[in-house]
Amino acid sequence: xxxxxxxxxxxxxxGVARLRGRRSxxxxxxxxxxxxxxxKVGLLGGGIGTARVILAEGATVELExxxxxxxxxxxxxxxxxxxxxxxxxxxxxxxxxASLGVARIVLVNAWRVEKAYWKSPRLGEDNLRLQxxxxxxxxxxxxxxxxxxxxxxxxxxxxxLPALAAGTRCLVAHPGAATPCPRGILEPVTLAIGPEGGWxxxxxxxxxxxxxxxxxxxxxxxxxxxxxxxxxxRLF
Amino acid sequence: xxxxxxxxxxxxxxGVARLRGRRSxxxxxxxxxxxxxxxKVGLLGGGIGTARVILAEGATVELExxxxxxxxxxxxxxxxxxxxxxxxxxxxxxxxxASLGVARIVLVNAWRVEKAYWKSPRLGEDNLRLQxxxxxxxxxxxxxxxxxxxxxxxxxxxxxLPALAAGTRCLVAHPGAATPCPRGILEPVTLAIGPEGGWxxxxxxxxxxxxxxxxxxxxxxxxxxxxxxxxxxRLF
Numbered sequence: 001x002x003x004x005x006x007x008x009x010x011x012x013x014x015g016v017a018r019l020r021g022r023r024s025x026x027x028x029x030x031x032x033x034x035x036x037x038x039x040k041v042g043l044l045g046g047g048i049g050t051a052r053v054i055l056a057e058g059a060t061v062e063l064e065x066x067x068x069x070x071x072x073x074x075x076x077x078x079x080x081x082x083x084x085x086x087x088x089x090x091x092x093x094x095x096x097x098a099s100l101g102v103a104r105i106v107l108v109n110a111w112r113v114e115k116a117y118w119k120s121p122r123l124g125e126d127n128l129r130l131q132x133x134x135x136x137x138x139x140x141x142x143x144x145x146x147x148x149x150x151x152x153x154x155x156x157x158x159x160x161l162p163a164l165a166a167g168t169r170c171l172v173a174h175p176g177a178a179t180p181c182p183r184g185i186l187e188p189v190t191l192a193i194g195p196e197g198g199w200x201x202x203x204x205x206x207x208x209x210x211x212x213x214x215x216x217x218x219x220x221x222x223x224x225x226x227x228x229x230x231x232x233x234r235l236f
Numbered sequence: 237x238x239x240x241x242x243x244x245x246x247x248x249x250x251g252v253a254r255l256r257g258r259r260s261x262x263x264x265x266x267x268x269x270x271x272x273x274x275x276k277v278g279l280l281g282g283g284i285g286t287a288r289v290i291l292a293e294g295a296t297v298e299l300e301x302x303x304x305x306x307x308x309x310x311x312x313x314x315x316x317x318x319x320x321x322x323x324x325x326x327x328x329x330x331x332x333x334a335s336l337g338v339a340r341i342v343l344v345n346a347w348r349v350e351k352a353y354w355k356s357p358r359l360g361e362d363n364l365r366l367q368x369x370x371x372x373x374x375x376x377x378x379x380x381x382x383x384x385x386x387x388x389x390x391x392x393x394x395x396x397l398p399a400l401a402a403g404t405r406c407l408v409a410h411p412g413a414a415t416p417c418p419r420g421i422l423e424p425v426t427l428a429i430g431p432e433g434g435w436x437x438x439x440x441x442x443x444x445x446x447x448x449x450x451x452x453x454x455x456x457x458x459x460x461x462x463x464x465x466x467x468x469x470r471l472f
Binding site: 096 | 462
């Protein structure tokens with residue numbers, strides 16, 4: 001945790017935040033914060049600055065906020081269209097994408113996504129927010145990447161994706177594609193990454209129909225979060 | 237596991253391998269392999285091809301190897317000099333680096349590396365090999381990245397690093413450095429990545445003395461394995 005990120009529900013009065021649970025425990029046990037100490041904090045969706053600990057007792061920490069006037073780092077102009085990963089992988093990928101500065105994440109169905117993944121409790125609102133918050137805490141950012149769930153592949157690709165991807169360079173990662181993935185590009189990107197085992201051909205064709213170019217990432221099969229970070233490093 | 241990687245000790249006769257334990261369980265439970273099935277296999281340090289299951293009973297799988305005549309993918313011309321991570325992080329980073337095709341990994345001490353990390357059982361030979369093997373299985377590669385442990389920073393940097401890094405572009409990741417990290421370079425690279433909290437200035441100065449250029453990676457603080465993948469994507 002490189003930034004203590006305050007959520008709207010933490011604010012209990014003008015300029016005062018009260019923490020319990022995970023972040024309170026972290027502040028108490030890792031930062032070993034006592035009343036009077038100063039911590040680096042950010043406000044979800046807002047600025048970054050410092051806060052003074054005014055109470056640290058048991059499971060509760062209260063903070064008096066200073067000026068939170070430093071802006072968070074800019075987001076990457078990247079929409080990630082990601083085939084829903086296995087629940088175990090989902091958490092890591094959400095946190096990693098948020099830390100990298102991805103602006104928007106669409107979790108989409110695909111042929112090789114097991115139906116059970118859509119029933120995972122990890123798709124609950126609270127977990128989806130928590131994982132992105134963990135990525136922001138790591139990267140010292142305050143702005144949640146937007147998150148969209150698309151439970152049906154074709155209706156999403158045909159009806160919603162063209163508007164989401166308008167004005168961006170549209171790439172679909174597809175091993176064996178003739179075009180290597182471009183590098184160091186300056187325009188906004190929409191990047192589609194398939195499930196373990198990859199997209200099936202009709203899915204690639206659907207994406208191609210709405211303007212996506214299949215690109216190859218080399219001979220190595222990487223874990224989703226490794227591939228995502230390598231792609232972000234390569235593209236921007 | 238995208239490749240079943242056979243180790244020298246698996247070979248029990250000419251062209252015959254016997255598996256027990258983790259890989260045997262994977263072949264039985266995930267591949268659901270039965271006698272007569274064909275699997276994609278590679279030989280550690282050797283080629284890639286197929287093998288036929290000749291016995292699958294209980295915890296044992298026996299394989300008859302075909303021609304293993306496909307070469308593994310080329311390594312990246314990259315030596316990674318990595319401050320020893322927390323034990324929990326070490327496993328992920330080793331597997332991730334191996335999957336990305338890093339040719340050589342040096343785990344080095346640094347001021348902000350806790351001494352206890354060097355006593356972790358994860359630094360045992362078996363675990364260090366296993367984690368790299370897991371990365372190779374993921375990426376469909378057979379060649380272990382070379383691994384060097386350097387328990388003393390200055391003697392390593394002054395006496396050993398110059399020879400290891402000879403003829404390569406030498407970069408040290410250092411937030412706030414004046415030079416941004418280069419991209420898409422064609423020469424071999426030696427890349428030094430610090431611990432959580434970063435290198436201290438005297439360490440950066442020691443590296444600078446032997447030819448390393450400090451480079452900045454942008455405002456976001458990334459987890460080690462995320463930073464590594466993003467750097468690899470950016471550099472190569």
